[in-house]
Amino acid sequence: AQSVSQHNHHVILxxxxxxxxxxxxxxxxxxxxxxxxxxxxxHLQLLLKYFSGDPLVKGIKGFExxxxxxxxxxxxxxxxxxxxxxxxxxxxVNALSNTGKLIFGQGxxxxxxx
Amino acid sequence: ETGVTQSPTHLIKTRGQxxxxxxxxxxxxxxxxxxxxxxxxxxxxxxxxxxEEENGRGNFPPRFSGLQFPNYSSxxxxxxxxxxxxxxxxxxxxxxxxxxxxxxPGTRLTVL
Numbered sequence: 291a292q293s294v295s296q297h298n299h300h301v302i303l304x305x306x307x308x309x310x311x312x313x314x315x316x317x318x319x320x321x322x323x324x325x326x327x328x329x330x331x332x333h334l335q336l337l338l339k340y341f342s343g344d345p346l347v348k349g350i351k352g353f354e355x356x357x358x359x360x361x362x363x364x365x366x367x368x369x370x371x372x373x374x375x376x377x378x379x380x381x382x383v384n385a386l387s388n389t390g391k392l393i394f395g396q397g398x399x400x401x402x403x404x
Numbered sequence: 405e406t407g408v409t410q411s412p413t414h415l416i417k418t419r420g421q422x423x424x425x426x427x428x429x430x431x432x433x434x435x436x437x438x439x440x441x442x443x444x445x446x447x448x449x450x451x452x453x454x455x456e457e458e459n460g461r462g463n464f465p466p467r468f469s470g471l472q473f474p475n476y477s478s479x480x481x482x483x484x485x486x487x488x489x490x491x492x493x494x495x496x497x498x499x500x501x502x503x504x505x506x507x508x509p510g511t512r513l514t515v516l
Contacts, residue, residue: 294446322503334447334494334507341503380446384503390437390460392496392505394446 292317294383296395303371304403311366311398313381322384323364324392325355329377337379340364351375373404408433408497408508416514417485425480425511427495435459435498436478437505438470442491453478482513490515 297312315321325337338349345357355366364381381395409428417423429436435454439447449462453472467483476497482489492512496505 324504326507333509334496336504336506339504382446386503390435390452390454390498390503390505391449391462392437392439392447393449394439397444397446 292383292385292393294381294393294395296379296381296398298398299396300399300401302401302403305373306370307402309366309368309371309375309400311379311381311400313364313366313395315362315364315381315383315393317362317383317385320386322386323355323357324382324384325349325353325364325366326380326382326394327377328380328397334380337366371400371402373402376400376402408495408506410493410495410508410511412511413509414512414514416516418516419485419487421485421515422481422483423485423513425482425493425495425513427478427480427497427508429476429478429495429497430499430506433497433499433506434476435500436472436476437496437498438478438480439494439496440464440491441494441510447494450480485515487515489513 294315323340326334340357348354379398382392411426437452438450441447451461452459456472469481471479492510494510495508
């Protein structure tokens, strides 16, 4: 069965620290990849997406992610986090053979200390 | 532009009851997907509707059913509620021919 694994469940960082959240998926075919963010009290919002082309994608608020096909990974990065980045982050995969179905990871709670 | 809206915001039911949750898709979006998000977990795909037909279903029993209307709004119905159905139910819509899904705020269902 297809699955998405996020390695870090809870991450605590100080402001200005660098962030990397791991995401691996299990599916051998073509995929679309997403990172969503859920700020406290708000709904899920798209941070960035990969459909094809350059494997390094840039999203909103200074986030970027790199798709490494050989490692089935799509890790999220940000060089310098801010207190306002405190949120829950979800990696999601859409296998193009499975129309519309997004498979989410368990989520990573990021807490940024001011 | 109005985003995805869901109603009600919160709902409390008892075991065995039935519930209907509603979703209005974003303008111009013709595909609606429903997800269940249990506390501390990522959303799990329930099913998707496209042009008023079910277009894919996750690992949920038949007591989870849905509808899509000609204006692309949608309902999720759950019969014979169980305690484990307590969760945040998310609706997401997508524009034609596009895989990105836009999420609503969710309905928090509590089953007692």
